[in-house]
Amino acid sequence: MKFLPSVHLPCHPWMAMVILPLLLLLVPLAAAQWSSCSKSDDYKSNSTYVANLSLLSSTLPKKAASSTTLFATSIMGNFPDIVYALTLCRGDSNASACESRVTTAFQDLLRLCPYKKNAAVYYDPCMLKFSNKNFLATTTVNDPLFIVNTKNFTTNADITQRLLFTLINSMAQLAANSLRRFTTSRLDVGSSPTLYCLMQCMPDLIPHDCESCFQDILNSTLEYLGGKQGGRVLGTRCYMRYEMYPFFQGDPKLRIINLAPHVPTINNTTTPATVYPQSQPPDAAPPPEGKVTVQEHNGPTTRWNGDCC
Structure with a gap:
């Protein structure tokens, strides 16, 4: 990665x-x-x-x-x-x-x-x-809404931050370089919670601007949604959702099986956000694994199935 x-x-x-x-x-x-x-x-x-x-x-x-x-x-x-x-x-x-x-x-x-x-x-x-x-x-004004699951992770704060950082950072380039600027993923790392994630930005953005928008989402997620079992950052230029259950159609495009070794220091000088709660839906069974190919990276290992979006 x-x-x-x-x-x-x-x-x-x-x-x-x-x-x-x-x-x-x-x-x-x-x-x-x-x-x-x-x-x-x-x-x-x-x-x-x-x-x-x-x-x-x-x-x-x-x-x-x-x-x-x-x-x-x-x-x-x-x-x-x-x-x-x-x-x-x-x-x-x-x-x-x-x-x-x-x-x-x-x-x-x-x-x-x-x-x-x-x-x-x-x-x-x-x-x-x-x-x-x-x-x-403009490609930068996103005016996001922050929506969170009211339940907290039971893992410690360091692991939680690494999970979310790995999840979003692993997906950014794949989504930004796809036709629909869209991808989905499943994160399975040892005994840590399994997470599902979806990310998309507007297809009129060039990949660089799409990745920049996702970087903003990454910072915001770590700052405002870090301890929560699910959350969304909804914006007019890009958005992200993650949950502990599958919520999108089809198999995940990307499977992540290793955590990032650490989370880089985040600039936490943003103005405090307003975060809105969402109700917790019933648990759902994980989707089928599907066929995947394996790609090695200098960092967390990821797997994806075929072409994305």
Whole structure:
């Protein structure tokens, strides 16, 4: 495994999570679905902004479903009623399910964030964001939501940090260099807890920018989610989820069987985050092992099955 160049990162604006509750109203939905709505920038019911949203809701789902990466962006209208939108379906989704889910996402956002020009919703299989501000122009602003399992690991803090560091750092390059910027993994290390993880960034990012986004997630995970049995960092440019049970489709693309020898020093100067709890679902049986090939690295050993994504 080749470690990422550095985890000594400066504090990015998206990590100043203490500001988020002042700007966004977080609404937990059923079955691990979350939405955020701006408190300002309202539109009127008969406005051109509504008309532009309506056009987006009829075109963006089809655009995403017709893409090989199940990803789409769009810009509709002119200032001051211009709408920027982005949607992504998870790398283990299919086209028909993607179109249906993005259509539902528009309906949910209009219901959950009525008259708000800036809104986002995250589901397990997809996400959608629209805004009157051009968030598509940047690769760094991620505005993440931190969602955690309320149960703690029973292993000691050092082992827990090494598990999470190994998990995310091992996956970053594989995900960043895949077509859908997506991969999944299973970590099996001795008597330590088995962990499953999924990572994805927006397919319009070049691999370098995708890895940079994952480095931010790595730092945030170690700082805010370290002792928890499961968690998510949900953002508009990249996201990650890990659990002690399988939650994605198919066999893991990557199997990790050795821990990193240590965790590099993390820059813990970020502004304190707001972390939201998630309910614990029933335990599930591990997925089939599948066929894997073995690749040796100068570091933790990993295994993956075939081409990724």
